Amino acid sequence: MVDFRRQYAGLREEILAAITEVCDSQQFILGPQADQFERAAAQFLGADQAIGCASGTDALWLMLAAAEIGPGAAVLTTPFSFFASVSSILRAGATPILADIDPRTFNLSPAHAARAMDGAGSTPVRAILPVHLYGQCADWEGFTALRDERGVLLLEDAAQAFGSMWGRRRAGALGDMAAFSFYPTKNLSAFGDAGMVSTSSPELAERARMLRNHGMRRRYFHDELGWNSRLDGVQAAVLRVKLGHLEAWNEQRRARAAHYDELFTTSGLAEPGPYPEHGVVLPWVDPRGTHIFHQYVIRVRRRDALREFLSARGIGSEVYYPVPLHRQRALASLGYPADAFPESQRAAEEVLALPMFPELTGDEQQRVVQAIVDFLA
Numbered sequence: 001m002v003d004f005r006r007q008y009a010g011l012r013e014e015i016l017a018a019i020t021e022v023c024d025s026q027q028f029i030l031g032p033q034a035d036q037f038e039r040a041a042a043q044f045l046g047a048d049q050a051i052g053c054a055s056g057t058d059a060l061w062l063m064l065a066a067a068e069i070g071p072g073a074a075v076l077t078t079p080f081s082f083f084a085s086v087s088s089i090l091r092a093g094a095t096p097i098l099a100d101i102d103p104r105t106f107n108l109s110p111a112h113a114a115r116a117m118d119g120a121g122s123t124p125v126r127a128i129l130p131v132h133l134y135g136q137c138a139d140w141e142g143f144t145a146l147r148d149e150r151g152v153l154l155l156e157d158a159a160q161a162f163g164s165m166w167g168r169r170r171a172g173a174l175g176d177m178a179a180f181s182f183y184p185t186k187n188l189s190a191f192g193d194a195g196m197v198s199t200s201s202p203e204l205a206e207r208a209r210m211l212r213n214h215g216m217r218r219r220y221f222h223d224e225l226g227w228n229s230r231l232d233g234v235q236a237a238v239l240r241v242k243l244g245h246l247e248a249w250n251e252q253r254r255a256r257a258a259h260y261d262e263l264f265t266t267s268g269l270a271e272p273g274p275y276p277e278h279g280v281v282l283p284w285v286d287p288r289g290t291h292i293f294h295q296y297v298i299r300v301r302r303r304d305a306l307r308e309f310l311s312a313r314g315i316g317s318e319v320y321y322p323v324p325l326h327r328q329r330a331l332a333s334l335g336y337p338a339d340a341f342p343e344s345q346r347a348a349e350e351v352l353a354l355p356m357f358p359e360l361t362g363d364e365q366q367r368v369v370q371a372i373v374d375f376l377a
Contacts, residue, residue, distance in 0.1 A: 001316040002185055006359035007249075011241060018237035027233055034236040038196075040243055044163075045172040047198040049205035052231030053212050056159045056181020059195035060088035062229060063155055063177045064127075066197070066208040069094050073126040076116055077157070078108040079324040079336075080344040081131045085157050086325050086334075095123050096334060098326055100341040103274040104284040106133050106297070106351070109343075110142030117150060127153035132161035132171050134320070134353075135187065135253075135294035136286060140166040140174050155179070159195075162188040163250045165290035172198040177208075182239055187253070187294050188246050194235040252358035253293040257283065259362060260296055260354065263369040269376060276300050276350060279376065295320060296356040300372075303352050309375045315368055318353045 008015070022033055034052050042050040053059050069075060070093040077085050079098045089096040099116035102109045108130045117125050128146060130138035147154045154175035158164075161171040162180055172178040182194040197208050210217050215226030261282055264270045273281035281299035285291045297320065300306055310317050324344040326336035339345070354368055 001318055001353070001355050002357045003359065004184065007357070011245070014241050015238055018241050019234055022233040022237050025233070029230050029232055031233045031236075033233045033240060034231045037231075037236040037240040037243070040240060041196060042198060044243060044246075045170045045178075045198050047173040047178075048200040049198065049202070051197045051199075051205060051208045051212065052236060053195045053197065053229040054231065055193040055229070056179060056183060056195040057084040057088060058212075058227065058229040059159075059179035059181065059197050060084055060157060061091050061227070062208050062212055063179045063197050064088060064092040064094065065211050065226075066199075066204050067127065067153055067155070067177060068207075069126050069153075072123070074120055074123040075127045075129050075155075076113055076120075076125055077129040078131050078133075078344070079326045079341050080106055080321060080347055081133065081157065081325065082159070082321065083325065083328065083330075084159075085129065085131055086331060089129070094126070096331075097123075097125060098334070098336060098341065100343045101347065102139070103343045103347065105136055105138070105286060106347055107131065107136065107138040110139050110146055113143070114146060117146075125150070125152055127155050127176075129155045129157055131157040131159075132164055134283070134297050135161050135164050135292040136283075137161065137164050137166040137171050137174070137289040139286070141288065143175075153177075159183075160186065160294040161292065162186065163246055164292045167288060173200065176201065177204055182235070187250060187292055188239065188242055190235040191238050192235060194231055194239065195229075196231070249358040250292040253356060254291065256356060256358070256360050256365065257291070257293045257296050259365055260369065263365060264298075264372075267369060267373050269369075269373060273299065275346070280372065281350075293356055295353040297351050297353045299347070299350040300352060300376075301350065303350055306372065306375050307352060310368075310371055313367075313371050315371055316355055319348075319351060320353050322348055324348050 038050040074095040099112040156178035158171040159181035177199040182190040211226040215224035269279040271279040
């Protein structure tokens with residue numbers, strides 16, 4: 001799915017020099033490297049503030065906690081996402097409310113979200129948390145209308161979307177706050193776990209900085225119950241180096257996605273969708289935004305059999321995600337019936353992520369598509 005060695009080979013000297021700076025400074029937690037990365041990241045995103053933390057999951061919790069969303073409040077999000085999108089809401093003490101997805105983009109649907117808010121019951125919905133899944137922004141026009149109508153906060157789960165855009169604005173500068181992950185597979189990736197919150201609100205930024213450091217504004221004076229979620233200097237150094245290459249890498253991802261599209265179309269397998277019949281439904285790109293293709297995800301019937309076929313030919317693939325969140329055992333207490341979100345369930349049975357990274361070669365892509373042609377034949 002991803003070959004980390006290819007990217008590292010081109011950056012090795014630059015990254016080792018940055019890590020050496022951290023070792024020489026002996027400032028391993030936050031410190032000057034974290035400050036420099038936070039400033040550069042905020043400038044890249046077009047947000048006023050960026051707050052580094054220990055992981056993308058912590059970033060989601062930190063964002064909710066900074067916005068003072070907790071017990072007695074509800075947050076609306078999608079069941080078709082990584083577990084942390086919902087577990088972070090529960091960790092903050094709030095109530096998750098789920099709504100179904102758009103079958104073309106796999107992102108939370110504003111129309112389904114509006115209906116879920118109408119039926120939310122007595123717990124007030126304080127925020128909507130769309131996920132920019134696979135590197136494509138959710139329908140921000142639709143969610144902005146909902147925010148204006150309902151008076152809620154808009155919080156971005158941008159874990160997979162560093163560099164994606166809605167119009168001329170980047171993910172991370174669309175809503176009131178945003179959360180990012182720098183897990184090693186992400187478009188902008190650390191050498192371990194790391195995350196970040198972005199916002200243009202000085203008040204929310206100040207609270208996030210305080211909460212990531214045990215609730216301290218002054219050393220050893222704890223104003224609130226915070227958490228230990230500080231970005232370490234080594235990860236910040238790696239991220240600062242990689243940020244300078246991100247635009248080029250995202251453009252290469254888009255080029256790889258276009259080549260996949262061409263290969264599937266030429267093969268005769270491409271179908272209009274949103275649901276597959278005998279061939280493959282390709283990723284649909286919303287023309288109002290800029291996709292960065294964190295993942296290149298097709299829809300296909302007999303998905304699990306295809307995945308086994310690809311594996312037998314030495315070709316990686318992955319399912320993001322095989323079980324919608326309302327059907328996870330750990331979230332059974334949410335009380336949703338198994339068939340509550342049919343679009344999410346169908347997507348979970350049909351989606352397949354193919355190899356996607358900037359250094360992927362055209363010959364490798366041809367091999368992937370030819371294997372799928374052989375399977376479907």
